[in-house]
Amino acid sequence: MPNAYQSMSTESLDEEIKHLETEVAHLRDQHLKLDMARGKPSPQQTALSKPMLDVLDSSTPLVDGDAIVDNYGTPEGLPSARRLAGQILGVDPKNVVVSGSSSLNLMHDLVAHAFINGVAGAEPFYRQGEVKWLCPAPGYDRHFKVTESMGIKNVPIPMCEDGPDMDTVCELVEGDPTVKGIWCVPKYANPTGITYSDEVVRAFASLKPAAPDFRIYWDNAYVVHCFGGTDDQLLDIFQAVREAGNRNLVYEFGSTAKVTFPSSGIAFVAASDDDISEVRKAFSVERVSSEKMSQLAHALYLRDLDGVRAHMRKHAAIVAPRFALVQSKLGEGLGSLGVATWSNPHGGYFVSFEGPKGSAKRIVALMADLGVKLTPAGATWPYGKDPNDSNIRIAPTYPSLEDLGQALDVFVVAVKLVSAKIARE
Numbered sequence: 001m002p003n004a005y006q007s008m009s010t011e012s013l014d015e016e017i018k019h020l021e022t023e024v025a026h027l028r029d030q031h032l033k034l035d036m037a038r039g040k041p042s043p044q045q046t047a048l049s050k051p052m053l054d055v056l057d058s059s060t061p062l063v064d065g066d067a068i069v070d071n072y073g074t075p076e077g078l079p080s081a082r083r084l085a086g087q088i089l090g091v092d093p094k095n096v097v098v099s100g101s102s103s104l105n106l107m108h109d110l111v112a113h114a115f116i117n118g119v120a121g122a123e124p125f126y127r128q129g130e131v132k133w134l135c136p137a138p139g140y141d142r143h144f145k146v147t148e149s150m151g152i153k154n155v156p157i158p159m160c161e162d163g164p165d166m167d168t169v170c171e172l173v174e175g176d177p178t179v180k181g182i183w184c185v186p187k188y189a190n191p192t193g194i195t196y197s198d199e200v201v202r203a204f205a206s207l208k209p210a211a212p213d214f215r216i217y218w219d220n221a222y223v224v225h226c227f228g229g230t231d232d233q234l235l236d237i238f239q240a241v242r243e244a245g246n247r248n249l250v251y252e253f254g255s256t257a258k259v260t261f262p263s264s265g266i267a268f269v270a271a272s273d274d275d276i277s278e279v280r281k282a283f284s285v286e287r288v289s290s291e292k293m294s295q296l297a298h299a300l301y302l303r304d305l306d307g308v309r310a311h312m313r314k315h316a317a318i319v320a321p322r323f324a325l326v327q328s329k330l331g332e333g334l335g336s337l338g339v340a341t342w343s344n345p346h347g348g349y350f351v352s353f354e355g356p357k358g359s360a361k362r363i364v365a366l367m368a369d370l371g372v373k374l375t376p377a378g379a380t381w382p383y384g385k386d387p388n389d390s391n392i393r394i395a396p397t398y399p400s401l402e403d404l405g406q407a408l409d410v411f412v413v414a415v416k417l418v419s420a421k422i423a424r425e
């Protein structure tokens with residue numbers, strides 16, 4: 001169906017473009033400096049976790065069960081931190097390693113391990129010639145960079161409403177032994193906000209990979225990050241793997257980056273008995289043991305899943321109005337034009353926006369010109385190449401509500417002008 005601009009007469013469209021250009025000129029004169037680029041919590045959100053800084057002082061016993069906190073040891077993470085991470089991911093703590101402050105870092109470590117040493121006794125990637133990685137797109141740009149940086153060939157996979165297109169995933173994973181992994185954000189995905197359906201999770205769990213060293217990188221970064229209405233339910237991947245008669249197929253990741261402090265949270269990985277034992281061996285080459293003061297502070301402060309959920313409700317109270325503002329501004333500004341669609345997630349950090357074909361780069365450039373920074377167009381695709389040049393990731397959490405409102409007003413005008421010009425070309 002033609003959009004509102006495509007349905008206009010040439011004269012009306014020229015008139016509309018002129019009118020929008022005048023609006024753009026006014027906005028340029030305001031010399032705005034706003035940022036909707038990265039998924040970061042706002043200062044109000046990080047302030048929620050400041051009391052965690054008070055749970056440790058010089059009188060705190062630096063032990064955790066049998067584990068010593070103020071010296072080397074317990075490389076798999078403190079027992080209380082593994083318990084907490086196990087509850088967050090819904091896995092047995094014995095299958096969890098808590099290490100460092102960045103889950104992306106752990107993902108990188110494991111791809112590097114596969115590259116340098118090989119997984120489950122297979123040849124290291126560097127000796128296998130070309131290897132491939134599946135990248136559901138739009139997806140998380142930093143995932144794609146990890147595999148790209150090691151020369152692994154990133155293959156885009158279409159994203160559907162309920163997860164990656166599993167027909168394509170199955171065909172590639174089961175038919176091509178050079179396919180070694182897939183990036184997944186199964187809950188409140190970055191950037192589409194969708195949660196994988198039970199059918200999709202079961203299809204992942206039932207995969208019979210052609211490559212024995214294939215692993216699913218199940219990045220559950222937003223597992224406790226519901227901000228609106230009912231929390232999406234994600235099927236337990238490890239349970240599904242067991243039910244499918246599979247074993248060593250999944251690495252699951254998580255962190256408290258967006259629970260407590262980004263870059264100063266705790267990060268964790270979970271895997272099957274065999275895989276986690278290999279992960280521990282691989283990590284032991286890189287570190288004697290991980291930073292444990294932060295693990296202790298997190299365990300003392302958040303305590304358990306109930307503690308995490310209570311804390312996340314405070315985040316939700318701050319974040320929900322921002323996401324609601326995105327919906328109302330886009331709805332009011334663009335709803336009747338038929339030029340774009342956008343996601344309306346119940347959790348996570350992003351709204352995924354689809355404009356007309358060939359519009360994303362132009363919209364992002366115009367926004368930059370008007371003083372509003374957005375994630376670069378194309379970033380949500382492997383190698384930065386969005387085949388339709390239509391997807392833009394909106395990250396509404398960091399700006400204040402007032403700044404966000406202003407940025408969205410600018411966005412609406414930019415989308416209108418670019419869409420009108422595309423209709424004229």
Ligand code: PLP
Nearest residue numbers: 102103104140185190221255257
């Ligand atoms: N995974 C996803 C899907 C993300 O969106 C992000 C950050 O935006 C990360 C991982 C980074 O997490 P961490 O800070 O634990 O490395």
